[in-house]
Amino acid sequence: MKNAIKIILVTLVLSYSCFTHSQIIPVFPTTGNPQIPQVQHYGYSNAGSPVTNPKYQINDLERESQRQQNQDEQIKREFEQNEKQRKEILSQVESDINELSVVNYNLPSLSNQKGTKYYRDVYDKMLALNIENYSVKDLNFQIENAYFENKLDKAEFDKTIKQTGKFIIAKMKELNYDTNSNTAKNFMLFEFFSQTLQLKGFKEKHFPLKYDFEDNWGRKDWSKMFVTKLLRTGTGQCHSMPFLYLILAEEIGAKAYLSFSPNHSYIKFQDEKSKWYNLELTNGMFTVSSFILNNGFIRAEAMQNKIYMQNLSKQELLSQFYTDLALGYLHRFGYDDFVEKVANKALELYPKNINANMVKANYNTVRFKYVMKQLGINPEKKQELQQIKNYPQAIVLLNETNGQYQKIDDLGFQLMPAEAYEKWLGSLKEAKNKQENETFKKQFKGLVIKKTKG
Numbered sequence: 001m002k003n004a005i006k007i008i009l010v011t012l013v014l015s016y017s018c019f020t021h022s023q024i025i026p027v028f029p030t031t032g033n034p035q036i037p038q039v040q041h042y043g044y045s046n047a048g049s050p051v052t053n054p055k056y057q058i059n060d061l062e063r064e065s066q067r068q069q070n071q072d073e074q075i076k077r078e079f080e081q082n083e084k085q086r087k088e089i090l091s092q093v094e095s096d097i098n099e100l101s102v103v104n105y106n107l108p109s110l111s112n113q114k115g116t117k118y119y120r121d122v123y124d125k126m127l128a129l130n131i132e133n134y135s136v137k138d139l140n141f142q143i144e145n146a147y148f149e150n151k152l153d154k155a156e157f158d159k160t161i162k163q164t165g166k167f168i169i170a171k172m173k174e175l176n177y178d179t180n181s182n183t184a185k186n187f188m189l190f191e192f193f194s195q196t197l198q199l200k201g202f203k204e205k206h207f208p209l210k211y212d213f214e215d216n217w218g219r220k221d222w223s224k225m226f227v228t229k230l231l232r233t234g235t236g237q238c239h240s241m242p243f244l245y246l247i248l249a250e251e252i253g254a255k256a257y258l259s260f261s262p263n264h265s266y267i268k269f270q271d272e273k274s275k276w277y278n279l280e281l282t283n284g285m286f287t288v289s290s291f292i293l294n295n296g297f298i299r300a301e302a303m304q305n306k307i308y309m310q311n312l313s314k315q316e317l318l319s320q321f322y323t324d325l326a327l328g329y330l331h332r333f334g335y336d337d338f339v340e341k342v343a344n345k346a347l348e349l350y351p352k353n354i355n356a357n358m359v360k361a362n363y364n365t366v367r368f369k370y371v372m373k374q375l376g377i378n379p380e381k382k383q384e385l386q387q388i389k390n391y392p393q394a395i396v397l398l399n400e401t402n403g404q405y406q407k408i409d410d411l412g413f414q415l416m417p418a419e420a421y422e423k424w425l426g427s428l429k430e431a432k433n434k435q436e437n438e439t440f441k442k443q444f445k446g447l448v449i450k451k452t453k454g
Contacts, residue, residue, distance in 0.1 A: 103374050105122045105393050107367050110336045118146040119329045123342060126322065131315045131349065137161055137247045144226045147328045150226060158233055158317035165251035167206065168192055170199055177448045185254035186279075186450035189245060194284025207333040209244075211425075213281045217418070222331040229351070237262050241281035246317075256352055257311030258320070260354065262297040262416040268311045271447060276311075277440070282425060295424045302412030307354045319350035326359050335366045357408050364401040371397060 069188040108409045110116055122142045129139070137158075145152045168188050169179060212235035216226040227244045230236035236244070242258055242265045249256040256269040259278075266287075267279040278287045292298070292309060302308050312320065312423065326342040340363050346356035371394055372379045379385050389396050415422075 008365075013300075038129075103371060103391070105397065107336045107370055109338075110333045111338070113333055115149050115335055116329070116338070118149055119325060119332075120338065122146045123338075123345075125347075126318075127367055129318065131318050132313075133316055134314070134318065136243075136250050136317070139318075140227055140243055140247060143321060143325050143328060144223070144228050146325070147223060147226075147332060157228065161247060161251055164192075164248060167197075167199070168248065168252055171197055174200060176450050178450045181272065181448060182255050182269065183444065185252055186249070186269040186277075187444045187448050189248055189252070189254060189256070190279050190281075190284075190286075192248070193241065193245065193281050206283060207234065209241060209281070212237055218331070222328060238266065238282050242267050245279070245281060255294075258317055259309055259311055261292045261308050262295060262414065263418075263421045284428065285437040288436055295420075297414045297420070299412040299414050301410065302414070305352055305411050307352050307411050307413070312350075316350040316353070319346045319353045319356060321364070322346035322349070323353060323356045323359060326356075330359075335363050339363050352411060354408070354411060354413055357404070357411065358413075358425040361401070361404040361408055364397070364404050368394075368397045368401045423426060 038276060062431060065444050111120070119121075125142065126139070141152070141154060141157055145154070151396065168185075171191075172179050172184060172188045175188075177188060179185070192206065194208050196208060198204070210231065212224065212233075215221055215224050216237040223229055225237070227240050227247065229237075230240040230244055245267050246256060248254075254269070256267050256279075259266055259268045267281060268276055269279070272278050278289065278292065280287045289309065298308055322342050323346045326339050326346070329342070330339050339359065343356050343360045343363060346353055347360065350356070352422045367377065372388075375387070377387050388398060
């Protein structure tokens with residue numbers, strides 16, 4: 001495995017060929033009582049009366065007696081062999097029964113913990129959504145609200161989004177931008193994220209949104225990833241900024257798409273001439289695709305499998321919302337079967353969702369380690385791990401865990417260290433990228449301004 005995040009598990013070389021990546025119930029041969037073949041008793045008729053056989057001489061009788069003795073000994077050996085096999089099977093069955101009665105192969109449920117109900121309620125609501133026609137604003141709020149046990153103010157959130165949308169449209173009209181143009185709408189949205197804006201006749205100013213360098217991965221506080229936090233503080237990162245952009249695009253009727261690169265997400269949109277643009281919100285710049293490709297952590301397999309730099313459809317975006325739901329749950333409470341259920345739903349909608357695949361891999365690892373702890377086995381010690389051959393269900397879990405990591409490798413994932421990510425983001429400010437950004441902005445001026453009648 002190439003992933004630094006995975007826990008190294010020694011692959012077993014076992015003689016149990018029946019164990020695969022799926023759950024298998026061993027089927028044992030049925031022995032019952034051994035059937036002793038009927039032996040022909042020469043010298044008796046079918047009626048049971050004695051008869052004579054003038055053809056038999058004394059030597060023939062001795063040979064026949066020896067043959068019967070050999071046959072009886074063979075039957076006895078077969079009986080003993082069958083009895084030994086029967087006892088071995090019974091011993092294995094007893095071992096399996098004892099294993100099932102002692103070892104819990106599922107993580108303990110956290111459903112009794114205060115607050116988990118809100119996540120399960122959101123999940124149930126998501127199942128009823130139209131996968132191609134749902135509100136990005138409402139769904140994103142529900143997921144963030146579950147983290148706070150439904151204590152956020154939805155009316156205030158809606159009001160903020162509505163007012164922001166009106167401000168953006170008003171600024172477009174003031175600048176004589178074409179309010180029917182998708183290009184103009186996206187350009188104005190980008191200006192909202194990256195520039196100081198003010199409407200004529202108003203004292204209030206809107207200041208550009210800034211990148212939050214403090215706990216930008218949400219390791220200490222998962223709510224640092226939220227749109228509601230971004231709106232409250234004016235600072236965010238590569239999760240909250242693109243999602244706020246999508247919410248505002250939905251509000252003003254613009255078409256824009258979420259896209260992934262290693263450890264990162266950004267916005268893509270298409271102009272009226274079908275040309276695609278990349279918007280880097282964390283630094284407020286247009287970027288070219290070559291800049292993303294040259295970050296050093298996009299393997300050829302990743303491009304072939306299209307896990308990066310693709311504009312996500314509404315269905316694929318919904319898959320990411322399920323992933324966000326699972327991530328919020330596990331950061332707040334931990335791993336249990338709910339995390340697996342949500343991750344599986346995300347993968348059902350978008351099997352190549354690299355984030356959902358990693359959630360599933362981490363869940364499998366936590367579950368496997370939990371079972372190993374019960375069995376008193378350290379999975380990182382090769383010699384100890386060999387004991388797993390006595391526990392068929394544990395072997396199934398090991399195969400599932402390694403199989404999930406193999407799937408991630410096959411998709412082309414390569415871990416990008418945090419320091420490499422920060423360095424890559426900083427490189428946006430290099431002279432070449434700044435020049436390309438200014439070039440893009442100049443190109444837009446002729447596209448977004450309305451043509452006045454002469």
